[in-house]
Amino acid sequence: MRDPDLDELRAELEEFAQPEKKASRSPREERIIAGFEEIQRFVDEHGRAPRHGEDRDIFERLYAVRLDRIRKLEDCRTLLAPLDRQGLLSGAGTTADAGSDDMDEDELAAELGTINGFEITELRHVRPSAEKRAAEEIASRQRCEDFSKFKPLFQKVQEELDAGVRETRPFELKAEIRPGAWFIVGGQKAYVADMGEVFTNDQGRSDARLRVIFDNGTESNMLMRSLQRALNKDEAGRRITEPVAGPLFSDQHGDEDQASGTIYVLRSKSDLPLVAENRDLVHKIGVTNMSVEQRIAGARLQPTFLMADVEVVATYKLFNINRSRLEKLIHRIFDPARLDIEIRDRFGNPVVPREWFLVPLSAIDEAIRKIRDGTIAGYVYDPQSAQLVRRGTE
Structure with missing residues (x-):
């Protein structure tokens, strides 16, 4: 027979037993x-x-x-x-x-x-x-709360890149990093929105804190030398040039500027009724890498010149700019006034020339000025008023 007092005592002792290690x-x-x-x-x-x-x-x-x-x-x-x-x-x-x-x-x-x-x-x-x-x-990027303010700038820069008004070139100098500068780093466009006070770091080198906005809607409060290192490390890192990379439309140019061609504006001597009735408004706008004289030689035999002789009314020299992109930009601007006309070539085949526009020379001059100063992205051509107007007001 078990002693109940001993069982109770054993149970109490078990509560205080050391756990297994x-x-x-x-x-x-x-x-x-x-x-x-x-x-x-x-x-x-x-x-x-x-x-x-x-x-x-x-x-x-x-x-x-x-x-x-x-x-x-x-x-x-x-x-x-x-x-x-x-x-x-x-x-x-x-x-x-x-x-x-x-x-x-x-x-x-x-x-x-x-x-x-x-x-x-x-x-x-x-x-x-x-x-x-x-x-x-490794400065952490964060969401740019006021990105809506910068988004139009990114759109404009992309338009200017597409048009050849801006170009991308290899990054070379830290001095290129400044407020308002544009870069491509890590596959993203980056805009230096602000720069703090320049200071001397522990290595005795000048540096400054930047506010850099990226095209994906993020931003970084990074150091200037950090951005410099990132651009140097990135094989695809580039800087985006300003809208005017040298005298793009001028007879004056520097020794280092590379000739790109000529914008030419022509009037036709065609007897076609639509052309004859609007002689001072019908213009052909083109870009060529040869002399304009060479380009218009034999005009009367070419449907692109309306099978007639032409008169040169304006030319603009190009330096350091992509010809084809610029031509596309100009044609896109004046597309609302593109001349809808069909003619027959010398073999009787129907041809629709695409470089003729019903637009005054003054509007062409103004468009080229705005391309030169980088403001063209904010304008469209209004056929009713026959002039460039700000986007959203036409």
């Missing part, structure tokens, strides 16, 4: 677990796995690199499997961006003073250049 973990295993828990906290906070990409926060980029490494190491997967409540080891629930981080794992880990890619809770001193890249080059 769990197998101790190595310092490396503790670091791996701690690092994985940080990734889990990131997923809890953001609802997704960490992603690669230069536009990401440097800690997120480190978590993404760390997770990739954990998945590749079998001993890490075995250790962490019981803790993987979010399915991270199998890749479930992740929406990682295509591609990988440009920085390799060791370099990115060094940015935060990590050990073996896992220990970031205790930052240690690393080489100064790495610390500066973490603080300066």
Whole structure:
């Protein structure tokens, strides 16, 4: 027969019994677990796995690199499997961006003073250049709250690039980085909206804080030298020229300017009723890389010249500009006044010339002036008033 007092005493003692000691973990295993828990906290906070990409926060980029490494190491997967409540080891629930981080794992880990890619809770001193890249080059981009103010500028620059009014050229000098300057870096157009006070950095070099707006609606408060490094590192990095890259429409040009051709404006001597009745308004506008005299030679035999002789009424020399893009731009501006006429060539075939417009010479002059000063994107041609008007007022 059991003694009830002894049973009660045994039960009480069991409550105070020392628990069984769990197998101790190595310092490396503790670091791996701690690092994985940080990734889990990131997923809890953001609802997704960490992603690669230069536009990401440097800690997120480190978590993404760390997770990739954990998945590749079998001993890490075995250790962490019981803790993987979010399915991270199998890749479930992740929406990682295509591609990988440009920085390799060791370099990115060094940015935060990590050990073996896992220990970031205790930052240690690393080489100064790495610390500066973490603080300066990897400046996090954020949403540009007033992007609606800059969006028309990006649209205008793209139009001017398409028209040849602006060009892209290799980035060369830090001096090219200034307020109002445009660049292409990382495949995106970048606009330097503002520049802070110039200061001397720890290396004794001049620098300044910039506000840089990107065409995807983000912005970065980065250093001038950081942008310089990014442009130099990017093989496709370019600067976008100002609308006037030299005397584009002038008889005066510098020694370094490259001749691109001539814009010519012609009047026809054709006896066609529509032409004869509007002789002072019917103009052909074209661009050529040869002399205008050569271009119009034998005009009476060519349907593009209405099978008649022509009179040259204006010419504009071109330097440092894309001829075909410029011609397309001019024709697009005056498209509402394009002459709708069909003639027969010398073999009797019907031809519809596309370079004749019912527009006064004064409007052509004004259009070319606005192309030259970079304001043409804000204007359209109004056939009713026979002049250029601001967009939205026609």
